[in-house]
Amino acid sequence: MYSRLYSVTQARYFSLSTRVNAVSSYSSSNARSNGKPKSRVDSKWSTRTKPPVKSWKDNSKPNYRKDLKEDVRGRPSQKRDQQKQQFKYGEYGNLSEGDPTILERSKRIVSKINDFSQLKILPEVRDKLMDVIASESLLNKSLKNVEYNPEESNVQEFKKSLKPSPIQTTTIYQTSKTLMDPQLQVRLIAAETGSGKTMAYLIPLVDYLKRVESENPAWESMKSKAIVRSIILLPTHELVEQVYQTVAKLQPALGMHTYKWDAGSSYKGFVEALKGRIDIMVTTPGKILSLFNISMVNRPDRILSQVKFLVMDEADTLLDKSWVEDSYSTIKHMQNLNHVLFCSATIPKEFQKTITRLFPSVGVIASPNLHKINHKNQIKLINADMAPYKGSKNKALAQILYSINRDNIDPGFEKRAVVFVNEKENVPAVAAKLTNQYGHDVVALTGNDSVEERLEKIGPFMSPPQRIAKVKLGKIDPENTKAKRIPNSNIVIEEAPEGSSESAFESTLKVLVTTDVLARGINFRGCRYVVLYDIPNTPVDLVHRVGRTGRMNQKGSVFIITGKRVKNWVKGIPSIVSKNVTIS
Numbered sequence: 001m002y003s004r005l006y007s008v009t010q011a012r013y014f015s016l017s018t019r020v021n022a023v024s025s026y027s028s029s030n031a032r033s034n035g036k037p038k039s040r041v042d043s044k045w046s047t048r049t050k051p052p053v054k055s056w057k058d059n060s061k062p063n064y065r066k067d068l069k070e071d072v073r074g075r076p077s078q079k080r081d082q083q084k085q086q087f088k089y090g091e092y093g094n095l096s097e098g099d100p101t102i103l104e105r106s107k108r109i110v111s112k113i114n115d116f117s118q119l120k121i122l123p124e125v126r127d128k129l130m131d132v133i134a135s136e137s138l139l140n141k142s143l144k145n146v147e148y149n150p151e152e153s154n155v156q157e158f159k160k161s162l163k164p165s166p167i168q169t170t171t172i173y174q175t176s177k178t179l180m181d182p183q184l185q186v187r188l189i190a191a192e193t194g195s196g197k198t199m200a201y202l203i204p205l206v207d208y209l210k211r212v213e214s215e216n217p218a219w220e221s222m223k224s225k226a227i228v229r230s231i232i233l234l235p236t237h238e239l240v241e242q243v244y245q246t247v248a249k250l251q252p253a254l255g256m257h258t259y260k261w262d263a264g265s266s267y268k269g270f271v272e273a274l275k276g277r278i279d280i281m282v283t284t285p286g287k288i289l290s291l292f293n294i295s296m297v298n299r300p301d302r303i304l305s306q307v308k309f310l311v312m313d314e315a316d317t318l319l320d321k322s323w324v325e326d327s328y329s330t331i332k333h334m335q336n337l338n339h340v341l342f343c344s345a346t347i348p349k350e351f352q353k354t355i356t357r358l359f360p361s362v363g364v365i366a367s368p369n370l371h372k373i374n375h376k377n378q379i380k381l382i383n384a385d386m387a388p389y390k391g392s393k394n395k396a397l398a399q400i401l402y403s404i405n406r407d408n409i410d411p412g413f414e415k416r417a418v419v420f421v422n423e424k425e426n427v428p429a430v431a432a433k434l435t436n437q438y439g440h441d442v443v444a445l446t447g448n449d450s451v452e453e454r455l456e457k458i459g460p461f462m463s464p465p466q467r468i469a470k471v472k473l474g475k476i477d478p479e480n481t482k483a484k485r486i487p488n489s490n491i492v493i494e495e496a497p498e499g500s501s502e503s504a505f506e507s508t509l510k511v512l513v514t515t516d517v518l519a520r521g522i523n524f525r526g527c528r529y530v531v532l533y534d535i536p537n538t539p540v541d542l543v544h545r546v547g548r549t550g551r552m553n554q555k556g557s558v559f560i561i562t563g564k565r566v567k568n569w570v571k572g573i574p575s576i577v578s579k580n581v582t583i584s
């Protein structure tokens with residue numbers, strides 16, 4: 001059926017300049033569409049008058065006159081209060097300050113709903129998706145990294161205590177109001193890292209597909225067709241793999257036909273899967289666009305025309321300068337979309353501008369904790385210019401790792417730490433130093449590694465922490481320790497004497513040294529420690545890197561290596577986190 005027919009010229013997607021013209025036609029008229037016929041997606045967006053939920057107002061320019069008026073009336077100025085609670089990340093602050101009314105609305109919804117049963121979800125979908133959460137949540141301490149088996153008692157026990165996270169509550173509540181309204185609905189879901197955004201978009205998506213199956217009379221004739229019904233797009237193959245592991249559980253649970261199209265998949269495999277109908281496909285924009293360049297697939301536009309539900313996860317990346325053209329082209333090929341959900345942990349100002357320019361009707365659902373770092377994280381600044389490190393960041397790092405190893409937190413379990421450096425060129429040297437000089441168990445990962453290598457390297461950090469075999473537990477007695485110098489360094493540490501509780505010091509720490517390539521979206525289960533070898537350049541980098549620990553309201557420890565010339569605002573980071581201040 002999918003023999004060669006497609007012409008490449010037909011598929012060549014428009015250049016950015018053409019696209020920008022096309023974009024401006026969304027908000028105004030069709031006059032600047034370069035004489036090209038407007039796509040169905042275009043016209044849907046341009047004719048839409050009301051966003052499905054409140055759209056995002058730009059609060060970056062303060063309205064002083066309004067503030068003053070409010071102050072004169074003797075009432076507290078909401079705007080000024082908000083500014084007081086914002087932490088400007090040095091000269092690089094680039095996060096949107098947000099619209100307080102959106103956050104207030106979320107708080108109201110969250111205060112009224114605290115159970116999955118209060119949300120409008122098909123009972124079967126609710127039940128199975130709660131099984132999935134219970135089988136993989138990092139809060140479920142009894143998980144042993146086993147195959148998905150909802151019948152297990154530890155899964156069922158944990159399921160009873162499950163509550164929706166704030167972003168899950170607000171997203172499911174808001175989307176359910178108009179889920180089956182056939183008009184195009186575009187939403188941006190924004191919430192802090194590790195807040196359960198994957199389920200926040202997956203539950204409405206699955207609920208939608210299941211409702212179509214039971215409510216749409218055309219379903220009987222559609223169900224055996226070669227169609228793709230929904231797509232989840234992500235920027236990296238690691239994230240495709242991670243999200244697919246969750247999505248794949250819906251195959252046995254709800255009879256969903258799921259498909260992962262990643263770096264290793266063949267076109268033949270895709271065509272085979274398509275013949276049996278794909279309900280949920282997880283992939284990257286690049287893979288979708290490649291459909292237009294292969295001979296095996298006949299009329300890719302037709303395949304994509306049945307996609308009704310699209311999720312763009314890590315949307316601020318997918319719409320940044322280097323991705324926006326591909327991402328936008330991908331969306332435009334899906335002519336009959338009913339729902340588009342953009343999902344992000346951060347709303348940089350640039351992203352906010354892009355999304356409102358491309359999709360003026362976008363409605364925003366944001367969690368009350370957006371742009372805050374989980375205050376349960378303990379942030380420590382380590383000055384590498386001080387003795388005994390004397391300017392050596394590597395010595396400071398070695399000492400941090402050593403102290404992590406001995407801290408007696410989660411005794412009996414392996415420890416994992418992720419070290420972020422700003423430049424990928426520095427990764428091998430830092431990793432080599434830690435391994436060769438300080439004897440740590442380290443893997444180094446950069447964008448230069450192949451997808452397979454990366455997946456293999458991050459594997460141990462993605463699974464729940466393993467119990468250590470044969471560890472003697474016991475408190476470390478500071479009186480009974482002796483000083484030890486780390487070889488070839490001037491770092492002196494205390495070590496338990498032979499025969500005491502030394503096995504509690506036994507190195508069980510696994511260290512991953514990497515860059516921003518792994519800072520986003522990866523759910524490092526059981527990674528309690530993050531070390532920032534360099535000060536992140538932007539608040540977006542800070543939020544994402546720190547967000548690899550302290551997920552779902554857990555505790556995490558973060559060490560930031562600084563120097564004596566560090567700016568004052570950097571020194572303020574620990575206190576803004578503990579005081580739960582919004583970062584901008």
Ligand SMILES: Nc1ncnc2c1ncn2[C@@H]1O[C@H](COP(=O)(O)OP(=O)(O)OP(=O)(O)O)[C@@H](O)[C@H]1O
Pocket residue numbers: 133136137138139162163164165168191192193194195196197198199344345520521522523547551552
């Ligand atoms: N309602 C819930 N209760 C308990 N755990 C949950 C719940 N929902 C999701 N989780 C778990 O929380 C963890 C974090 O979820 P997820 O990866 O979706 O976060 P995220 O918001 O997408 O993070 P990031 O912004 O870093 O991508 C996962 O282990 C997930 O299984």
